[in-house]
Amino acid sequence: MNHVWTIPLVAAAAPVAAQTVExxxxxxxxxxxxxxxxxxTADPTTIAAIAQLIDRGECTIAGQRRGRLDMRVPFLVQFxxxxxxxxxxxxxxxxxxxxxxxxxxVLRLVQSGGFAPTGDRREGWFRSEVGFxxxxx
Numbered sequence: 619m620n621h622v623w624t625i626p627l628v629a630a631a632a633p634v635a636a637q638t639v640e641x642x643x644x645x646x647x648x649x650x651x652x653x654x655x656x657x658x659t660a661d662p663t664t665i666a667a668i669a670q671l672i673d674r675g676e677c678t679i680a681g682q683r684r685g686r687l688d689m690r691v692p693f694l695v696q697f698x699x700x701x702x703x704x705x706x707x708x709x710x711x712x713x714x715x716x717x718x719x720x721x722x723x724v725l726r727l728v729q730s731g732g733f734a735p736t737g738d739r740r741e742g743w744f745r746s747e748v749g750f751x752x753x754x755x
Contacts (some may be wrong), residue, residue, distance in 0.1 A: 637703045639721045641710045646694060651662050652746040653735060658732025660750055664723045669752040677713035685754035692747040693724050695733070699741045703728060722750055 622649040671677040682689060696705040706728075708721045727733055727748065735744045 620657075637668065637725065639725070640705065640707045641714075641717045641721075642707050643710045645654040646692060647693060649743050650739065652695065652728075652733040652744045653736050654734050654746060654748075655734065658727050658730075660723055660727070660748060664719050665750050668719050668728045668750060669754070671716050677711075677716045679711050679713055679716060684725045687749045687750060687752040689751075690749045691720050691724075693720075693746065694743055694745050695724075695728055696743050697735070697741055700712070701740055718731045720748070720750075 665687065667675075672687060673684050678690065679692050690710065693710040694707040695703055696703075698704045706721060706725055708717055708724060710743070711717050711720065722744060733746050
């Protein structure tokens with residue numbers, strides 16, 4: 619099942635921009651990769667929120683269990699010619715709330731430069747994945 623969200627973002631002294639955010643699955647291996655920057659780290663609050671969804675039984679995500687979150691989520695980004703994000707596709711997790719949290723975090727990471735296309739090409743589709751880990755103590 620595909621879910622589509624439009625996430626409005628406000629930047630200082632810039633008009634509101636909207637990106638289309640979707641979930642999907644498939645073979646994305648033929649899409650050029652983006653490189654994750656060393657400084658790119660997921661927000662601990664987002665990770666904890668996803669873990670809580672699992673812990674409370676609100677989400678069942680394959681391979682994840684109560685008290686332990688350890689996952690990698692593939693995603694695609696389509697960049698416009700000016701370098702702005704047109705579309706974001708996050709791999710389906712089977713839980714729309716978790717997918718929304720992951721999509722928001724991926725969008726934040728890509729916009730902050732945490733992921734960047736390799737090579738000279740900057741327009742079009744690119745792929746990568748983001749990892750999340752949380753261990754309840």
